[in-house]
Amino acid sequence: MIELIHLEKKYDLAAPLKDVNTVISRGDIISVIGPSGTGKSTLLRCINLLEKPTGGQILLDGEEITAPKYNPTKARSRMGMVFQSFNLFNHLTVIENLIIPS
Amino acid sequence: MSDLYVTEENKKAIPLSEALFTVEITGMVRDEGYAAAARPFWESVTDSFRKTFIVENRWQLFLDGIGTTLLITVLSILFGTALGFSVFLLCRKGNPVANGVTHILIRLVTGLPTVVLLMVLYYVIFGGLTVSAAVVSVICFSLVFGSAVCAMVKGRVDTVGVGQTEAACSLGLTDRKAFFHVVLPQALPYILPQYREQISALVKATSVVGYVAVQDLTKMGDIIRSRTFEAFFPLLVVAAVYFLLAELLTWLACRLEIRMDPKRRSKEKIMKGVAASD
Ligand SMILES: Nc1ncnc2c1ncn2[C@@H]1O[C@H](COP(=O)(O)OP(=O)(O)OP(=O)(O)O)[C@@H](O)[C@H]1O
Numbered sequence: 569m570i571e572l573i574h575l576e577k578k579y580d581l582a583a584p585l586k587d588v589n590t591v592i593s594r595g596d597i598i599s600v601i602g603p604s605g606t607g608k609s610t611l612l613r614c615i616n617l618l619e620k621p622t623g624g625q626i627l628l629d630g631e632e633i634t635a636p637k638y639n640p641t642k643a644r645s646r647m648g649m650v651f652q653s654f655n656l657f658n659h660l661t662v663i664e665n666l667i668i669p670s
Numbered sequence: 671m672s673d674l675y676v677t678e679e680n681k682k683a684i685p686l687s688e689a690l691f692t693v694e695i696t697g698m699v700r701d702e703g704y705a706a707a708a709r710p711f712w713e714s715v716t717d718s719f720r721k722t723f724i725v726e727n728r729w730q731l732f733l734d735g736i737g738t739t740l741l742i743t744v745l746s747i748l749f750g751t752a753l754g755f756s757v758f759l760l761c762r763k764g765n766p767v768a769n770g771v772t773h774i775l776i777r778l779v780t781g782l783p784t785v786v787l788l789m790v791l792y793y794v795i796f797g798g799l800t801v802s803a804a805v806v807s808v809i810c811f812s813l814v815f816g817s818a819v820c821a822m823v824k825g826r827v828d829t830v831g832v833g834q835t836e837a838a839c840s841l842g843l844t845d846r847k848a849f850f851h852v853v854l855p856q857a858l859p860y861i862l863p864q865y866r867e868q869i870s871a872l873v874k875a876t877s878v879v880g881y882v883a884v885q886d887l888t889k890m891g892d893i894i895r896s897r898t899f900e901a902f903f904p905l906l907v908v909a910a911v912y913f914l915l916a917e918l919l920t921w922l923a924c925r926l927e928i929r930m931d932p933k934r935r936s937k938e939k940i941m942k943g944v945a946a947s948d
């Protein structure tokens with residue numbers, strides 16, 4: 569279960585996420601839709617902790633992963649993410665791209 | 671010892687004793703009309719060969735010189751690689767000030783002619799200490815090689831897109847693992863050919879250590895030349911040996927390159943998975 573509470577992400581020139589609140593339960597299939605540049609990628613990158621949210625909280629199964637002392641690797645190893653630009657590992661074989669990081 | 675002239679300036683710099691022994695200096699000018707006494711070609715060649723290699727066991731000087739050159743080169747490659755790579759790793763997440771200082775130092779090392787750097791190290795930085803010239807040479811060339819290694823690793827690693835690190839991290843690899851298992855392996859195939867070139871350049875660059883009285887291959891060639899007044903064989907040997915040394919070391923680096931190619935891993939290794947392999 570992923571909970572977003574008052575999630576906020578501001579850049580110098582843009583504030584793509586303002587007070588985002590939602591609960592995503594196990595088994596849910598969610599689409600985030602919106603025009604280009606509205607913050608869909610930013611939202612996913614925040615959930616994955618590739619970006620540090622500037623405000624609010626993210627809970628993963630009740631545990632706050634945005635807490636300062638939280639180890640991002642722990643959350644990430646339980647998530648899968650497909651990037652907009654794919655980022656396949658060129659130096660590895662297909663099977664390795666599939667089984668990494670096992 | 672080289673010539674020491676008693677001048678007013680020298681007297682101020684070092685306390686000189688009374689002159690105990692004086693040497694006369696003689697100048698020689700070649701007679702334009704003189705032609706070497708005609709000798710059969712073959713005889714002059716064998717004579718020159720004998721003087722260069724056999725007399726006083728001079729071939730041993732060459733061997734010593736080769737040993738010194740090889741030792742300085744190999745040690746500099748090892749220390750330089752370790753140094754350059756460590757500095758790169760430290761700078762990767764280092765603080766901006768420390769990185770700035772390191773960057774300036776690297777610019778300094780690469781910006782000076784190697785001979786000048788060598789003499790600065792020997793006469794100024796280690797001038798007051800009793801450090802052997804060979805050690806200073808190894809330090810000097812480790813610095814030179816290390817700077818090159820650091821710069822080429824950084825340059826190549828930077829070309830691997832940041833998306834690769836992000837993708838690796840998003841799969842739960844730690845930053846360190848992402849670097850060693852995803853980023854570095856993709857940069858290595860481009861780093862190694864450059865590394866090979868650097869090795870070859872280093873072998874040749876060490877030929878200046880004679881400036882601080884290290885008796886390397888070039889210096890031994892000089893010594894023999896000054897004794898025999900024959901340039902052909904000493905220079906031929908020196909040139910051939912440098913060429914062969916460079917070829918040998920590059921060949922070794924090539925072997926390394928082939929072993930590290932990610933496309934040549936065995937099936938078992940591949941199936942073990944990426945992060946499991948350490
Ligand atoms: N690293 C960054 N620094 C500054 N601004 C950024 C950064 N990343 C994204 N932005 C800004 O945040 C806003 C949202 O970007 P985001 O990439 O999340 O949009 P998106 O909804 O994924 O768009 P698209 O549909 O084109 O993928 C944009 O205005 C973008 O300019």
Ligand SMILES: [Mg+2]
Binds near residue numbers: 608609610652
């Ligand atoms: Mg996007």
